[in-house]
Amino acid sequence: MTNPEPSDAVVDATDARLLLELIANPRATGVELAARLGLSRNTVQARLTRWEATGVLGSFERRVELRALGYRLSAFVAVVVDQHRLEAVVGELAEIAEVTEVCGMTGPTDLTVRVVARDADDLYRITGQILKIPGVVRTNMALVMQESVGPRTAPLLRRLAEQARPADGRRLSDT
Numbered sequence: 034m035t036n037p038e039p040s041d042a043v044v045d046a047t048d049a050r051l052l053l054e055l056i057a058n059p060r061a062t063g064v065e066l067a068a069r070l071g072l073s074r075n076t077v078q079a080r081l082t083r084w085e086a087t088g089v090l091g092s093f094e095r096r097v098e099l100r101a102l103g104y105r106l107s108a109f110v111a112v113v114v115d116q117h118r119l120e121a122v123v124g125e126l127a128e129i130a131e132v133t134e135v136c137g138m139t140g141p142t143d144l145t146v147r148v149v150a151r152d153a154d155d156l157y158r159i160t161g162q163i164l165k166i167p168g169v170v171r172t173n174m175a176l177v178m179q180e181s182v183g184p185r186t187a188p189l190l191r192r193l194a195e196q197a198r199p200a201d202g203r204r205l206s207d208t
Contacts, residue, residue, distance in 0.1 A: 104149035118168025
């Protein structure tokens with residue numbers, strides 16, 4: 034099950050500072066976060082609760098390194114789908130354990146599917162499973178050779194947090 038859409042959630046500069054602190058210290062308690070940021074414990078707790086309710090915070094699942102589970106290969110599979118079967122195809126893809134992400138796309142490809150595999154033979158098996166799904170017209174695969182920039186939000190949070198510079202004009206990174 035996916036998290037609620039954070040479309041109505043608005044993250045302000047204080048939220049950004051708190052989220053950056055959580056990125057740096059993910060195991061910090063509410064009391065520790067409050068002390069480090071000069072906020073009240075109740076403010077920190079209220080924001081954490083709001084983020085969980087609105088889907089601002091993603092699942093813990095994203096933090097698990099797939100290589101640690103033995104999945105050394107990663108690939109993106111571009112999938113063209115019979116539009117009448119799109120929903121069913123997505124449902125079938127979600128049943129394949131090695132499918133880690135499915136995104137609907139514009140353009141000539143309908144879906145981009147991120148898959149992981151233990152080795153080349155395993156990747157061949159997984160792509161074969163995808164091709165057997167009724168409604169999949171064709172696929173094109175690109176093997177990930179190196180993840181140069183992984184999923185991240187910290188640069189965007191830093192930009193937002195900078196909007197709340199201290200009165201003396203110092204950058205947050207200087208405080």
